[in-house]
Amino acid sequence: MTHLNELEAESIYILRETAAQFQRPAILFSGGKDSIVVTHLAYKAFYPAKLPFPLVHIDTGHNFKETIEYRDNLVKRLGADLIVGSVQESIDKGRVKEETGYNASRNALQTTTLLDTIESNKFDACIGGARRDEEKARAKERIFSHRDEFGQWNPKNQRPELWNIFNGKKNQGEHFRIFPISNWTEMDVWQYIYKEKIELPSLYYTHTRKCFYRDGQWLAAEPCIKRRPEEEVVEKQVRCRTIGDITCTGLTLSAAHTIEDIIAETAATRVTERGGRADDKRSETAMEDRKINGYF
């Protein structure tokens, strides 16, 4: 077996365990390549039956339009159910307060909307596309990751995970995050997309876009990011390595047209994909702090 076959088999096993062990599992779909791969794996795991999970999208209201288009097409093609949790709604209801200023982002606000969506839909397992190689706080994350009644992650008291036996048992009000592609690297994901010919949002390929430069990275010049007077808008050939909310998606200067180009570029790149994410730069343990509070 090749490494991709083995990773695929492991992920499919995890997805089937999730469907078997939980009552209301759901896929957290961000529109990023990782959640697209997870959805593809889930499709394979249960074919010819319909996906036993709805896709849940936490919409910050600051998404690229390509992401939303892609999402809607995918849902139609798979005949899947879509549930959208709206950050705008959480703001309107006063559940969270919009950040202001130049670095304002709705990224942190997502956590509240996510937890509200989990609660109102009574989801007991949320499947995510996070990988352990993304960030050091994730290296110790379990595949079946337990969250307490407050949606919090306790890194010091994680359940040991042995062999391929997953323990999804929980008390009332608790839930799980499930990470089927924990053991994949960015390179594995691209190779798999290539091997399986998975269609991606056009944002992943090079395109011309109005951008501006801030803190060592290119960001999209969109109304949802407030620019400083000196921040000049220029047109660049760019693509995304990872897609999130517009305010925290760094753009890479690239001429990659095809998956092969992207793989070649990834092999030669010397910066992590999270290196392009503004939200991780806030402190050395930014990711860990957010995860403890219930972030993805």
Place this chain on the structure above:
Amino acid sequence: MANGYLDMQLLRFTTAGSVDDGKSTLIGRLLYDSKSIFEDQLEAVEQASKSRGNEDVNLALLTDGLKAEREQGITIDVAYRYFATPKRKFIIADTPGHIQYTRNMVTGASTADLAIILIDARHGVMEQTIRHSYIATLLGISRIVVCVNKMDLVDFSKDVFDKIIADYKEMSKHLDIPDTDFIPISAKNGDNVVNKSDNTAWYTGKPLLEYLETVEIKKSENQDFRMAVQYVVRPISDKFADFRGYAGRIAQGFLHIGDKIKVLPSGTVSTVKGIFSGAQELSEAQEGESVNITLNDDIDISRGDFLVSDNTTLPKVDNQFVINICWFNSSPMQIRKKYIVRHATQEVQGLFTAIDFKVDISTQEKIHDVNELQLNDIAQVQLKTANPLVFESYKQNKVLGSLIFVDPFSFETVGAGMII
């Protein structure tokens, strides 16, 4: 270019060593030299090294994940690391070596094909070295590679290296140790990690990375088919109205269309009609693959059942077992208390009827007359379950021979067992 990466193999290994043997430095070096470290990660580490007053970049910081650990300067949980060369993709289960973290070592070892055990060349074989080898052996790791580190501090002496090999063999005599190889290295300077070192002209073996790229990965010797049914796939659509697929991951052997299959524990037989991977129909499948199987007869099969080759060597079906156990929880394991037992895709109630003996993890001696197991204890115990399980010994097959124990109130995973 893209194709070059598509046929790599996967090797999972675990690393164990006592504090300061250089485990983090070694892993940092493997990641660094295989170019798996990105500039921004390196920058973050450089910054962290400086803010803690380290002059050199401390490669060990690359692998210390969580805050608490960074503060204490030690690794306490199992952390998974990834790197790849053009030949293989590697998954490292990085575990702490201290005796109080035995359960973490057990966890890390449970999925590993190989164990790297580190020895500080100046200190030679220690009690911990043998303890780590014992755990690797207990968890059925089929190959151990002993890295004798800090060779730069003993002038790359062949005598020191040879003595360590001899001592290791002598001190591990009582264990049923698998195939073992020895490599003299300096994790800090890179000798024999990626490239063969000029400082050890006397060493004729491979450097560590080449060793890892080429070492043979063992599969089960028995080729009979074994698969636990995970999920029954029943589409609600006209096109697939009669489709009934038994989904699972093949634990052992091969499967072909037309093969005779026995369902356990019921004993019903049928033949294989179709093997699916997603929408793709296969003519055969093998150990490790996740498939969806249809049969020619309409029989009652559900999650937890096993599909196996219908021949003379069937797995056993019983509700009493002798097992090796490692206890994972601060509340002690008690005899006659009920626990939830998870085995393959099955869940049953179980209780321990006796503790045959506990193992002194440091000396591997048996301790008798024990009536409770504490956190990190390893023992041989008698287990009884409310319903029978379809199993084989852990030595024969890890999937059919492994169990976890779950507390019926907290639902925490409190122990791990291997059927003897």
